[in-house]
Amino acid sequence: MKEQEQMDKPLRDLIEIIHFTERVSTKIHGLLDEAEICRVVKEESARSGQYTMSIVLLTDDKSKLKVAEVSLPLQKLKTAEKITGLQLKGFTIDLEKSSFYSQVVEEGKTVQIRFVDIISELFPKPVAHLISKVLGYTEKSSILTPLKRHGEIIGAFSMTSTELADHFIPSVKSLAQHISTALELADEYAERKKMEEALKKSEEKYKSIFENTIDIYYRADLEGNIILVSPSGAELFGYESVEEVIGKNFAKDFYYHPEDREILLRELTKHGSVTNYEVTLKRKDGTPLVGETNSRFVYDQTGKSVGVEGMFRDITKRKKAEKNMQLLSAAIESSHNSIIITDMAGTIIYANKTAEEMAGIPAEIMAGRDIRPLFPDSKRVESMIQEVLEKGYFHKEFKYTDEDGREVWIFNTSALVTDEEGHPLGIVGVTRDITESKKAEEALRESEEKFRGIAERSFDGIYEMDLEGHITYASPAIERITGYKPDELQGDLFQNFAPESALIKGFQALARVVEGEAIKGLQVEMIRKDGTAALVEINISPILKEGKVVGAQGIVRDITERTQAEEMLRQSEEKYKSLVENINVGVYRGVPGGGGQFTDVNQAFVKMLGYDKKEEILNLKVADIYCNSEDREKIREKILGQGFLKNEEITLKRKDGTSIIVSDTGKATYDTDGTILYFDGVLEDITGRKRTEEELERYRHHLEDLVKKRTNALTRTNEQLQQEIADRKLAEESLAAEKERLSVTLRSIGDGVITTDTEGTVVLINKVAERLTGYTQEEAVGLPLHSVFHIISERTRSLCENPVDKVLREGAVVGLGNNTMLIARDGTERIIADSGAPIRDRDSKIIGVILVFRDITEKRKTEQELLRAQKLESLGTLAGGIAHDFNNILTAVLSNTTLAKMYAEDTKVAEKLSKIEKASLQAKELTQQLLTFSRGGAPIKTTTSIAELIRDTASFALRGSNVRCHFYLPEELWHVDIDEGQISQVVNNLIINADQAMPEGGIIKAKAENVNVEEDVLPLDRGNYVKISITDQGVGIPEKYLEKIFDPYFTTKQKGSGLGLSTCYSIVKQHDGYITAESEVGVGTTFYMYLPASQKKREKKVEVGEVIKGEGKVLLMDDEVFVRDAAGETLQYLGYTVVTARDGKEAIDLYQRALDKEPFDVVIMDLTIPGGMGGKEAVSKLIEIDPHVKAIVASGYSTDPIMAEYREHGFKGVVTKPYTIEDLSKTLHGVLKG
Missing domain, CATH: 3.30.450.20 (PAS domain)
Structure with a gap:
């Protein structure tokens, strides 16, 4: 039975694949979109559960295949992408690297091969086997067959399954044929749609031209009845619509002279068409309209004329302008001024009769001649022409001596003549003889000079005004009295400078002067320019002309000087x-x-x-x-x-010392005897300024050192370049014989090299340049440089100047500007450093250009990382000082609040004190963030489990949130040596950021794994690390912000401080770790944190209990009086006897004196005392006095290395400011009992 089933299985598999092929073929039948066809094939393949398929299509240059669709399950697809670091959809396959795909696409073969063999050509074998294992495809085979469109291979279709055998190939080829047919139909459909769209646009274009043309298109039958007219025709002739014009008769309704149409028809009959034929028509209201028409007969299919069509243009304004030009020409000819028009070169185009008379040359002879020789001073004419070209105009008078020796004054006004678009056409100059006018002005000037000399030298102000009170003259002394310059007063009314109280007196005086009376000693107030009042004395006399009063003149004297x-x-x-x-x-x-x-x-x-x-x-x-x-x-x-x-x-002493x-x-002020009064x-x-100057001086020395180093480097580089140029000149003498050796050398060096001819055409490109640009030697040779070497500014994204042009222009070695970016053929962007130099022959003639460049992208990233670290270090110094002082204050606040709460009987008061205590503890967390920046600080590390810390911190941070956290924390995670408080702060920040990125809720994934860093892919020492990742499904971070997120004070939140992520960065760095992020907008963000693994065993946690009281004698040393008072009272509450000291010197003295009587049981010492001895120095001296001294170090600098390694410096305990009463009691108890 089993044998029968084994025999039937291939048949069942074959039937199944045939059914699958038919089902897919049916689904894609009728689809007219390439992407939709690929999607359906993918979905059907995924639905089958047996077959995995992919469609790959040739790129435009046919050198690669691009993955159009693949039917892997989503989870497996993501796993494969994570392993390769690539997105499979859109991934390109180089045909030179894949022999199997090359056989399919280039030779048209159908091949069957193991899946792992296919991807082994695309990835390193270990990676390929890992992908196969993860996908479960280790034993699966694939059938690859061509995809065609219109008989041409356009890509490949592959099907993968464990059941595939040779007899399945026809079914796979059949499915590929159906897919090819569907793609052909989709292509034809797309082409047809494109043609239809083009036709539609063409029709719309010509319709738009017809409807929007300014000239008028018309068509009429042989009787003159209008059949068709453009909208501009109805508008020009005063009709409301085209429909109103259709049907009207040309001769009857439009010709101003009906017989003109018969003349036009005769011309058409004679010549077949007319051009620029002038005709007078009439508008609907009867007004005439002059125009030009281009007309021709319209013929039917038999060649018989059936009408007339043409274009009509309104030239009424042009005709009017021509008439105006005739009038203007007549006016110019009759002008008494010389008028000359030249072209832009100074050649005379036109000269009027007055110009003939002034030059003594007929106008027809002047035309075509250069204007410069016509004037005695040709240089002045040249400068006049240049001024017109620069400014657009020239206005100036000047004199010259004519042939008779007579001094002649002329005034010239010249202007630039331009067309409607502002392009210069020529220069028009108008010249007037002003000799007689100048003589009259000179005589008048001499007469006025005598009077003006007296007036302008007078200490008193002298003025004149007309009978209406307008000031016509004011001497310079007026400005001293009134504040107004004489030219500011010209034409103004005197009453504008008098207050209301003085107006009546002023008008009365003016009326008396008009009657011919002279007035002396009139005292009035006046308003100066600055608004102040002045008391002046005025003498006024009438100005007589032919016995008639025509104005007034007077003298004004300021008599308020003493009062003022x-x-x-x-x-x-x-x-x-x-x-x-x-x-x-x-x-x-x-x-x-x-x-x-x-x-x-x-x-x-x-x-x-x-x-x-x-x-x-x-x-x-x-x-x-x-x-x-x-x-x-x-x-x-x-x-x-x-x-x-x-x-x-000088240095002075303040009250506090x-x-x-x-x-x-x-x-100094002296008496008459010279004695100092x-x-x-x-x-x-200037205390702050002096400190700043000292910092600036140190920074200046630092910069000078950098400049010296850079100068030395540049000098060496320059010498090297000079040597290279010298060597190149020697090499050029044997260029032909050494050409092949030079080519081999260029292809072997580590920098990219491109050589061009003087036209900028690529001649040679080495292997490195091929890799960086994406062009091979064969592809690049013969192309313009800018096609291969495409460079832009990294900052502005604008194109950079062609380096060949720059080298040829300067004829020397040149370097491109900083921040130059090379865009490769596939779009890859790289920051490069490069230079160019001319290639010369043995005669030193430039025959080409050589460019040398290298990829400095990774170097730039390293520099940016260093810059970010320097920013944090600079800010850390400031933050540490602020936090230390703030912690001192918080110590006093927290201690006094705790004590007050214990003594408070009123419950409301106790409640308020609890809130103060809670706020103080929150402030402590803030100062802890600031202290993380502190330069040189070290975390207080303990060996701990990172998994427990992540779980506890994340759970606490998400209390009350609609976001949930899924943990992926394996039990075998390595322990880490960390400051739990600081790393908890990092995790807390990252979790809260992820929570805020998902206001509608979502899932945060918190993962941790053991990793070994061996290669220099991360800025970490080699070794074992715990890698932590926090992933959200939020809005994501835009790429332009991603590189700035760890910068101090950078934030995109309305109420953010910009300290969160920069604090995280500083903490992780101080733990010898590394933190980075990747994000995609709309998908989410992942933060990765690497912490060094520890070989130590985990330390047991000590739980903080209640307040532990004790007894003993305590010496408390702190420079802040409020800290001494608060801490001293707290110690007394705990049962201790307290003695305080301001600094280490006083503490040593007190300790030594008490040693023989009532010695101290414990000493609590502030680590840092400004201007005095701190805890570090004091404890070493106490150990010399008493080797068994029990000392506790206290400081607001929680990240100071001594706080982390206090035992190495002789302390028995440590307490960080601001400390709670529980912290202090626990530390004291541990030191005294230890």
Whole structure:
């Protein structure tokens, strides 16, 4: 029975594949879209569950096959894509690499082969076997057969199954034939649709031309009845629609002179057609219309004329313009000005009669001659022409001496003549003889000069005005009195400068002057230009002409100077006093003698030195505020020696003992005997600036070192290039004999090389250049360089200049600009560094160009990674300082709040204190983020299970969210040495980001796996790592933002700080790990994190219990008084006796003195004391005194290396600020009992 079944199985399999073939053929029958055909074949194959198929189609250049469709199950497809790192749909197969596909496509064969053998040609064998194993295709075979369209092979169809045998080939070929037929029909359908669309567009185009033409198209029968007319015809002749025009008779309804139509018909009969035939027609309202027509007879199929058709153009405006031109020509000819028109080269086109007379040459002789020799000063004419070409016009008067020696003045106005589009056509110049006018002006000028000289030298203002009050002249002194320049007053009314109170007095005075009376000593107020009022004294006299008053002239004198000076002095004193009190620099006045004494200081001076009241400063000696006597003596000597100070830098002492650096500038005031009465000065706090200058100076030295190194490198490069050029010149002498050797060399070097001729045509391309551009030697030779070497700017995406053009232009070695990107034939983009040089023959003639370039894409990525690390390091310094100070404050807040909560009896007060405590702990988390940036910091590491941390952190972060997290955390995961708090913060950030990316809900996948990094594919040392991935199904990150997400302060969220991911980056880097991300918009984002695996055993966790009270004597050292007070009270609450110290020196002294009496049981020391001895130095000295000392280090710098390795520095315990009472009690208990 089993034997029978085994015999029947091939038959059943054959029948099954035949049914499958018929089913697929039926489904695709009638489909007219290539993509739809491929989709149906794929779906039917997937539905069968037995067969896997693929359709691959030839690319345009027929050198590759592109996967159009493949019917793998989705999960297997994704697995295969993950292994290969490629998307299978759209994947290209190089025919040169696949012998099986080459047989099918190039030879038309149908082949049967194992699936694993096919992909072994496309991928490395280990990868190919892995893909086969994952897909379950290790034992499956494939049948490959051609796909054709119109008899030409266009690709291949493959079917894969475990059951395929040779006798199945006809069925597979049959299915391929059906697919080919369907593709042919789809192609024909697409072509037909394209033709129909083109025909439709053509009809629309000509219809649009007919309906929108400006000229009029018409057709009429032989009797003149209109059969067809364009819409422009109805509009031009005043009709409301085309329908109103159809049927009307040309002779009766349109010809202004009906007999003109008979003349037109005779011309048509004689010549068959007419061109530019002028005719006068009439509009609907009877007004005439002059036009031109191109007309011809229309014939039927027998050759008999059946009508007339043509185009008509309205030339009414042109005819009118021609008439106007005739009038203009007559006016130009009769003008008394010389008018000459030239072309753009200066050749005379036209000259009027006046020009003939001025030049003494007939117009017909001047025409065609150069204008320059007609004038005595040809250079001036040339400059005039150039100015017209540059500006479009020329206006200037100048003089010359004529043949009789007479001085002649002329005024010339020239302008550029352009067409309707603004293109220059020529120059028109108009010249007028102004000799007599200039003589009259000179006589008038001499007369006025005498009067003006007196007026302009007068201290008082002199003015003239007409009878309406318009000012016609004002002397320069008027500006001093009124603030207005004389030309600003010209034509203005005097009342515009007088207040209302003075108007009546002014009008009365003007009325008296009109009657011929002179007025003296009139005092009135006037308004200056700046709006201020002035008191002036005016003398006014009438101006007489032929005995009639025609205006007034007068003298005005400012008599408010003294009053104004007094007022200004008062305002100045008030302004100075206000300025001194409110300026943000210190101002002081001091007197000499007895160490110096301040007599007055401003509020900024008081604040600068840290005092509260001015009286505190005034009670000090000047010498008291100096940090050192040398500065005091230097300033004293300069004041006594030169009487002033300018930007003297000194160090002063503030009230709290701290110092500041100031810049002192001032001047001494002397009595008549030369004795210093007092010294006024200004102090500017430059402490911050000095620190900045020091930083800038260090950075300048750093840059100078970089420049020197770069200069040396460039010098070496230049020498190498010079040597290469010299060697190339020697090599050119034997170019013909060495050509083959040069070709071999170019193809062997590691850089891409392309050589061209002087026309920019590719002559040679080496193997590296073939790989980078995508063109082979055979394809590239003969092509223009820009077709093969397509380069753009990385930043602007604009095309770069052709390097061949640049080399030929400069004739030397050139380098392309930075950020040059090469786009390969397949669209791959690479950043390149390149240079070009001319190729010369033995006569040094350039015969071609050589380009040398290399791919620096990976180098650029490394540089960007380094830049990102430098950004974080720079910001870390600032963040660490801020967080340390903030942690000190939080220590006091948290300790006092906890104590207050314990003492509080009112429940509402206790509730409020709990909220403060909670907020303080949240602030602690924020400072922890800032401290992560701290330069040189090290995590406090313990050996732990990363799986447990991921699970706990993610679950906590997603409480109350509609997003769920699926965990893929194998039990065999390696342990890691990490700071649990910091890595938990990283996972928390990534989970929250994923949650926010899916506001409608979704699934987050949290995975971890053991990996071994061997190759330099990641910026990591080789070794074992735990790889963690967090994947969401959210909106995704656009590609343009992806490389910036780890930059500090970069965020796309409205309320984001931009610290989250940059903090993650810093934490992972400090753990010697690596973090990166990949994303697709609309699909989701995955973050990958690599952490070094640990060989240590996991440490047991110690649970934090309740407050542990104790007893003993504690020495507490901290520089902040509020920390000492808060921590001291907390220690007392815990049962300890407390003694405090401000710095390490004081702590050592107290410890040593207590050693023989009541020694301290434990010492708590702040790690960092600004300006004093900190915990690190102090503990080493305490160990010298007492080797058994029990010291605990405390610091707001939680990432300081000492905090992580405190035992190596002599400490027995560690507590991080801000600490809770539980943290402090637990640490104390552990140290005292340990």
